[in-house]
Amino acid sequence: MKKTPQENIIHKNFLPGVITKEGFLGDDPRHVHEIVNEDTRILARLNRTPEQVADRLQFFIEQGKKGLETKVDLGDYTVQIIWSRGLLPCPFEEPRLHHKITCTVEVKDLNRTFKYSQLSVHMIREHGFFGGRGSPFRLNPTEMVELLGA
Amino acid sequence: MIFKILITTAAMAGISGVLALLLVLAERFFANYGECKITINDEEEFTIEGGSSLLSSLNSQKIFLPSACGGRGTCAYCKCKVHEGVGPILPTEEPLLTEEEMAENVRLSCQVKVKQDMRIEIPEELFNIKEFESEVDKITDLTYDIKLVRLKLTEPKEISFKPGQYAQLNSKPYNGVKESVSRAYSIASPHFEKDHIDLMVRLVPEGICTTWVHDYLQEGEKVKFVAPMGDFYIREDEGEMIMVAGGSGMAPFVSILEDMARKKSKRKMTYFFGAVTKKDLFYVEEMRSLEERIENFTFVPALSGPEPDDDWDGETGLITVPLEKYLKSHDDLEKSQGYLCGSPGMIDACIKIMKNYGMKSDRIFYDPFG
Numbered sequence: 001m002k003k004t005p006q007e008n009i010i011h012k013n014f015l016p017g018v019i020t021k022e023g024f025l026g027d028d029p030r031h032v033h034e035i036v037n038e039d040t041r042i043l044a045r046l047n048r049t050p051e052q053v054a055d056r057l058q059f060f061i062e063q064g065k066k067g068l069e070t071k072v073d074l075g076d077y078t079v080q081i082i083w084s085r086g087l088l089p090c091p092f093e094e095p096r097l098h099h100k101i102t103c104t105v106e107v108k109d110l111n112r113t114f115k116y117s118q119l120s121v122h123m124i125r126e127h128g129f130f131g132g133r134g135s136p137f138r139l140n141p142t143e144m145v146e147l148l149g150a
Numbered sequence: 151m152i153f154k155i156l157i158t159t160a161a162m163a164g165i166s167g168v169l170a171l172l173l174v175l176a177e178r179f180f181a182n183y184g185e186c187k188i189t190i191n192d193e194e195e196f197t198i199e200g201g202s203s204l205l206s207s208l209n210s211q212k213i214f215l216p217s218a219c220g221g222r223g224t225c226a227y228c229k230c231k232v233h234e235g236v237g238p239i240l241p242t243e244e245p246l247l248t249e250e251e252m253a254e255n256v257r258l259s260c261q262v263k264v265k266q267d268m269r270i271e272i273p274e275e276l277f278n279i280k281e282f283e284s285e286v287d288k289i290t291d292l293t294y295d296i297k298l299v300r301l302k303l304t305e306p307k308e309i310s311f312k313p314g315q316y317a318q319l320n321s322k323p324y325n326g327v328k329e330s331v332s333r334a335y336s337i338a339s340p341h342f343e344k345d346h347i348d349l350m351v352r353l354v355p356e357g358i359c360t361t362w363v364h365d366y367l368q369e370g371e372k373v374k375f376v377a378p379m380g381d382f383y384i385r386e387d388e389g390e391m392i393m394v395a396g397g398s399g400m401a402p403f404v405s406i407l408e409d410m411a412r413k414k415s416k417r418k419m420t421y422f423f424g425a426v427t428k429k430d431l432f433y434v435e436e437m438r439s440l441e442e443r444i445e446n447f448t449f450v451p452a453l454s455g456p457e458p459d460d461d462w463d464g465e466t467g468l469i470t471v472p473l474e475k476y477l478k479s480h481d482d483l484e485k486s487q488g489y490l491c492g493s494p495g496m497i498d499a500c501i502k503i504m505k506n507y508g509m510k511s512d513r514i515f516y517d518p519f520g
Contacts, residue, residue: 018329021357069397070454083494084352084493085334085335085352089222089224089225097219136355
């Protein structure tokens with residue numbers, strides 16, 4: 001599919017070393033739109049929307065903030081956030097910056113841990129983008145529904 | 151039929167080619183703005199080749215406006231007033247300007263292109279910001295994720311700054327990262343040691359610049375930075391200074407306290423520093439040394455999640471716990487000043503407590519990481 005000049009600029013933002021060290025696509029050969037479309041379809045089959053997943057992920061960030069980098073025990077989960085200096089733009093080119101917050105959630109019963117950023121939550125909510133396969137903050141939509149009950 | 155398709159395809163390709171050529175020619179002849187004069191604060195002026203953004207045109211003349219997003223039009227730090235020589239506000243600027251700012255001709259210098267003579271206004275203190283060339287003198291591990299980097303200045307050879315201000319370090323391309331980025335770090339060295347600056351750099355997950363510092367930067371390497379920037383510095387006063395920091399938020403306070411020690415300040419000063427475990431704690435010996443050199447200075451480190459092996463008998467809990475305990479036992483706090491450096495979450499929590507105990511918001515100063 002041919003890309004518009006704007007899409008070319010946006011695509012560049014997803015590559016390694018532009019906004020983050022490893023970028024947002026990992027080793028996924030698909031176009032951003034294809035990644036979004038497939039993940040949206042998966043979520044729809046599970047009767048969930050990106051907003052619902054983003055709400056749940058944001059809940060953990062808000063709880064984690066209370067810990068000022070110390071682990072916060074939420075019963076079934078523990079959450080810890082690291083809030084680093086600086087701000088990040090969204091690769092989808094919007095006039096807004098996002099705090100460099102990394103959130104680590106541990107699902108106690110399943111002994112599983114996953115990590116994401118404040119920017120990940122924004123991209124899921126506003127663009128339905130969960131990250132390319134193999135990217136550092138890729139969140140698998142099926143796993144998210146399973147782990148978070150989103 | 152196939153012949154018709156081939157003819158149509160060839161015709162379409164030909165038309166596209168002609169249009170592309172026209173665009174290139176138009177760019178070459180119509181977008182040639184020639185020399186443009188920029189007048190700053192009705193005092194200084196310089197001439198540049200038009201066509202670039204105002205931000206990069208100013209940079210080319212060694213005038214540096216703060217910028218955190220590399221000219222993407224997202225951080226809004228590079229605002230300045232453009233009184234003449236500019237078109238209407240662009241859609242990329244509108245969301246980042248208030249109505250008052252628009253009325254005062256404030257624009258985003260990274261979005262505005264220089265196409266004709268311009269008359270602009272920028273704050274005087276920004277003229278003190280310079281680009282420095284330096285050499286990495288020493289890199290020291292402070293913790294598992296914070297490094298102290300000493301940069302020896304080569305050109306200019308000296309720097310003047312207020313303790314508490316920051317520098318913007320320019321990274322270099324490395325291992326798949328093709329472009330340089332610029333990131334802000336508070337200066338940790340004393341302002342009277344003018345031939346170098348110290349920066350405390352904490353590794354950010356997926357961070358382009360911090361990964362470069364932690365994994366690629368070598369002693370002896372040449373690096374550039376722009377400084378001094380920021381309005382986080384000491385306001386001279388009589389009241390007690392209550393300082394709070396966490397992680398690399400330690401940096402500006404090292405510079406500030408060394409200045410107070412040199413001045414033989416008698417001001418009462420209490421500094422709360424929060425870490426999770428003992429391995430996140432650093433500069434304790436340096437702070438104890440400052441306690442000996444500054445008459446009324448007390449350092450209060452606190453661990454929020456000490457490990458059993460830490461053998462910690464100091465303050466425990468989030469940094470807000472010892473802070474609140476301290477404020478509760480004092481009155482007359484409205485004369486005190488608060489100085490905070492750390493994550494916005496920590497700063498918000500501390501400001502709330504300080505205000506609860508009577509400290510005035512216009513006497514609380516902070517350098518949020520965001």
